[in-house]
Amino acid sequence: MNASLRKWKSRIMVFTMGLALVICLLPLASLLSTLAVKGGQAITVRFLTASWQPVGERGGGIAHAIVGSLYLLGIASLIAVPLGLLKGLFLARGEHPRLASLVRVLLEVMSGIPAIIVGVFVYTVVVSRSGFSLGLGFSVIAGALALAMIMLPIFARTTEEALRAIPRAVDEAGLGLGLNRRTVVLRIVLRSAIPAVLTGLFLALARVGGEAAPLLFTSFGSNDFPGSPMRPAGSLPHLLFDYARQPFEQLVEQAWGAALVLVTMILGIRLLTNLYTRWRYGDGDNA
Amino acid sequence: MITLEKDKHMVTPAEKTAPPRIVVTGLEAGFRKHRVIRPLSISLPRNAITAIIGPSGCGKSTFIRCLNRLHEEVAGAWVRGSVRVDGRELYSAEVDPVQVRRSIGMVFQRPNPFPTFTIYDNVAVGLRLNGMRKRSQLDERVELSLRRAALWDEVKDRLHALGTGLSGGQQQRLCIARALAVEPEILLLDEPCSALDPVATERIEELLLDLERDYTLVMVTHNIQQAARIADRTVFMLMGELVEEGPTDAMFTNPRDPRTESFISGRFG
Numbered sequence: 356m357n358a359s360l361r362k363w364k365s366r367i368m369v370f371t372m373g374l375a376l377v378i379c380l381l382p383l384a385s386l387l388s389t390l391a392v393k394g395g396q397a398i399t400v401r402f403l404t405a406s407w408q409p410v411g412e413r414g415g416g417i418a419h420a421i422v423g424s425l426y427l428l429g430i431a432s433l434i435a436v437p438l439g440l441l442k443g444l445f446l447a448r449g450e451h452p453r454l455a456s457l458v459r460v461l462l463e464v465m466s467g468i469p470a471i472i473v474g475v476f477v478y479t480v481v482v483s484r485s486g487f488s489l490g491l492g493f494s495v496i497a498g499a500l501a502l503a504m505i506m507l508p509i510f511a512r513t514t515e516e517a518l519r520a521i522p523r524a525v526d527e528a529g530l531g532l533g534l535n536r537r538t539v540v541l542r543i544v545l546r547s548a549i550p551a552v553l554t555g556l557f558l559a560l561a562r563v564g565g566e567a568a569p570l571l572f573t574s575f576g577s578n579d580f581p582g583s584p585m586r587p588a589g590s591l592p593h594l595l596f597d598y599a600r601q602p603f604e605q606l607v608e609q610a611w612g613a614a615l616v617l618v619t620m621i622l623g624i625r626l627l628t629n630l631y632t633r634w635r636y637g638d639g640d641n642a
Numbered sequence: 643m644i645t646l647e648k649d650k651h652m653v654t655p656a657e658k659t660a661p662p663r664i665v666v667t668g669l670e671a672g673f674r675k676h677r678v679i680r681p682l683s684i685s686l687p688r689n690a691i692t693a694i695i696g697p698s699g700c701g702k703s704t705f706i707r708c709l710n711r712l713h714e715e716v717a718g719a720w721v722r723g724s725v726r727v728d729g730r731e732l733y734s735a736e737v738d739p740v741q742v743r744r745s746i747g748m749v750f751q752r753p754n755p756f757p758t759f760t761i762y763d764n765v766a767v768g769l770r771l772n773g774m775r776k777r778s779q780l781d782e783r784v785e786l787s788l789r790r791a792a793l794w795d796e797v798k799d800r801l802h803a804l805g806t807g808l809s810g811g812q813q814q815r816l817c818i819a820r821a822l823a824v825e826p827e828i829l830l831l832d833e834p835c836s837a838l839d840p841v842a843t844e845r846i847e848e849l850l851l852d853l854e855r856d857y858t859l860v861m862v863t864h865n866i867q868q869a870a871r872i873a874d875r876t877v878f879m880l881m882g883e884l885v886e887e888g889p890t891d892a893m894f895t896n897p898r899d900p901r902t903e904s905f906i907s908g909r910f911g
Contacts, residue, residue, distance in 0.1 A: 450717065524754040528817065530715055532768035532824055533744025542771055547757040636758040636804070 387618075394615025397608045403616070407578035407589075410603045417613050419580045423495075423588040424620070426581050427574060428560055430499035435506040436556065440545075442507075443514025443552075448526075448540050459512075466508035470501075471568040477501040478572035493587040498574025505569060506559040513555025517548040550632040557628045561621045567592035591617040661729075663688035663828065663858045664709065669723035671701075671708050673716070678704045681723060682884040684877065691850060691859045693873030693890070695866055697910065701882040702862040703751075706830045709860060710746035711739040727828065744772070747826035751833040753813030755805035755820070761788075762801040764816055768824040783823055791819035792849050811842025815849065822853075829853065831861040835868065847872050866906055870894050878902045 401414050408415030442462070446455050481497045484490045491497055521544050529539035545552075563569075570576075570593050581588035591613050598610035662685035672678045679701040686692045694702045707713035708721055711732060725732045732742050755764050765784045774780055784801070788794040793815040797808070805816050814834060821829060831850070835843040850859060851872055863869055869876050870890060877887040878899075886893060886902045897903040904910060 521757065522754065524750055524752060525756060527712060527715070527748075528750060528754045528756070528820070530712060531710065531743055531748035531750075531821065532771075533740055533742075534768065534771050535740045536715075538771050543756055543759075543767065547759070549758060 390611070390615050390618060393608075393611040394613075397612025398615065402609070402612055406580055410601075410605060415605075415609065417591070417594060417609060417616065419578065420589040420591045420594040420613060421616060421620070423574070423577070423581045424564065424590040424592075424617075426495060426584075426588060427498050427502060427570070427590055428564060430495060430584060431502035431506055431563065432556070432560070434499060434503035435510055435559065438503075439507055439510035439514055439559075440552075442511035443518055444540060444545070446511070446515040447518035448544065459515075462508040462511055465504070466512075468504075469568075470505055470566050471571075473501050473504050474569035474572040477504070477569070482573055491585065493573065493575035495574050495581060495584040495586065495588045498570045498588070498590070499584075501569035501573045502563040502566065505563050505566065509559040509562055510555055513558060514548075514552050517551030517555060518544060520551060521547045550636050553628050553632055557625050560624055564621050564624075565592055565617060567596040571596075591620070660688060662686055663727065664860070665724075665726045665729075666709075667724040667726075669705075669708060669721070669725060671704055671713055671719070671721045671723075673720070674718040678882055679708070680882045684884060684887055686858065686860060687875065688858045689854060689856070690874040691854050691861060691872055692875045692877060693869035694860070694862045694877045694879060695864075695869050695905070696879035696885075697905070698864075699881075700879045702879055703832050705879065706748075706832060706860055706862055709828075709830055710748055711742045712748060714739065744824055745826050746828045746830060747821035747824065749814070749817050749821055749829065749831045749834050752837045753810055753817055755808070755813050755816050757806055759805055760802045761797050761805045761808070761816060764805040765819050765823045768820060772824060787819040787823040788816075790822050790853070791815045792845065792852070793819055809842070811838050811845060814838060814842070814846060818846075818849065826857070828858045828860070831859065833862050833864055836864055843868070866908075878905060880905070 402416045403421070404418050405414055405416030406419035407417075442458065445451075446459060449455055477497055477500050479486070479488060481489045481491050481500060482493055484492065525547060526539055526544060529543045530536070534543070567590075570590055574590060574593070575587040576593045576597060577587045577589045579589075595610050595613045595617065598606040598613065601607065601610075664686040666685070667683045668681045669683070670677060670679050670681045682705075694705060696702050704713055709725060709732075711721075713719050714721055721733065723733070727746070731737065756767065759767065762784055765787050766780050769780060769783055774783070785794060785798075788797065793812060796812060797803075797816075805813065808816060814837075818829075818834075834850075835846050838846065847868065850861070853859060854874075861873070873890045875887065876890045876893045878885045878893070878897075878901075880901055886897060886899045888898075893902065894906060897906060
């Protein structure tokens with residue numbers, strides 16, 4: 356085979372791959388641009404800072420849903436992070452390999468449960484006023500529990516991976532300094548894994564930040580700013596789900612705006628996590 | 643910083659007759675049903691470098707990991723026998739292995755600075771986690787440790803950069819500084835130069851000759867020439883057995899055991 360034929364083959368392959376990339380990116384570009392155009396029209400300062408107004412009145416916003424979403428994600432993190440860290444530590448540095456593989460399988464199963472089922476489950480055991488239930492009613496705490504249940508397997512597994520990526524040599528170096536096992540794992544291994552642990556937390560947050568299904572039965576929705584965790588609260592996905600089905604032009608437009616805010620929020624969390632870990636811990640090669 | 647070859651032979655008669663630092667009696671160790679070290683007994687002198695040589699898998703690393711009770715941290719590991727340091731039994735029931743490791747430091751085969759820790763934090767973390775809080779005290783000990791490890795001049799302007807950003811040889815000296823910071827009396831080195839290039843190796847060797855004055859050093863090495871260059875005493879191990887030990891010069895010029903002779907003349911290993 357001569358050289359020019361080989362070059363041509365290479366060019367054709369590169370072109371084909373480029374084409375495949377463009378085809379993959381087109382839907383994403385289309386989605387984001389539509390979102391930016393349609394959602395962008397709704398976005399004003401008032402839209403972002405005011406809460407709900409009855410249809411027909413001007414000046415309604417989605418601030419209550421933004422705050423509600425952050426509130427839900429915050430409380431869900433408070434539940435999922437400690438549990439996920441403990442699980443990750445147990446899986447990556449624990450001394451019970453058999454039990455660990457059982458836990459791993461259970462987490463796998465847990466992550467396979469559809470979000471809507473999680474919602475119904477939390478409804479049955481936490482929200483419902485009858486039967487075998489805590490009977491808390493629709494509430495932020497119920498919504499956060501549902502989100503935490505979805506976050507937990509993701510966060511626990513990424514934490515496990517993050518800790519596993521820290522070589523045993525690091526543990527041994529810590530032990531060699533005359534530190535006990537617990538100190539070594541908590542203060543050295545865990546700290547070494549923080550950038551990857553944070554990335555895992557972000558992944559989990561991004562996954563549940565856009566979930567409406569588990570919230571339908573749990574935190575439900577509200578047109579007011581959220582208050583007590585025992586009360587229902589609005590959230591961006593729930594508001595979107597609600598407004599997008601309404602026959603009122605004004606609400607549909609607000610739904611587009613909410614969609615844009617939601618996407619921006621999730622990307623924003625990601626970007627901030629990245630910037631923070633890079634600033635604090637470097638790229639891995641040098642600070 | 644340059645240490646002359648003759649320095650290490652300037653041992654005063656008093657030191658020569660001083661009681662040995664580490665006395666190992668009937669030590670054997672292994673993992674589950676597998677025995678890595680057959681019962682061995684040996685005495686190691688203070689303020690000297692003892693090199694342990696032997697082919698891969700002969701139990702050298704396991705042996706020195708028994709000297710600071712790190713071996714037992716691996717799942718399924720077991721140890722029998724006695725290790726006395728300055729007359730004190732390391733393996734008696736009332737001794738806390740964590741305390742043992744605080745006074746017997748260790749440097750590992752591959753440089754292993756703590757990821758996401760700065761150069762400063764790598765050295766200071768052992769002190770901090772052992773309760774030292776005062777900033778000025780920490781600063782002082784970090785500088786002293788880095789100076790002892792002959793790294794201070796290279797890193798003093800970037801103490802708050804990541805330790806993992808240093809070159810391999812610098813990382814290994816950082817690990818030595820980290821081990822020295824908690825002020826151990828004995829330093830164990832498990833093939834400290836095997837991941838380094840010749841120039842970095844030379845720097846570490848100079849450093850070890852320097853440290854020998856204040857510390858008792860026990861070093862595993864793959865490199866027979868390295869043992870010949872810097873060790874006062876050499877121990878040859880083969881398949882978990884201590885074959886021969888003695889002053890380095892004597893062992894290299896006039897080995898008693900034919901297996902030692904074949905090994906140091908490069909016939910196997």
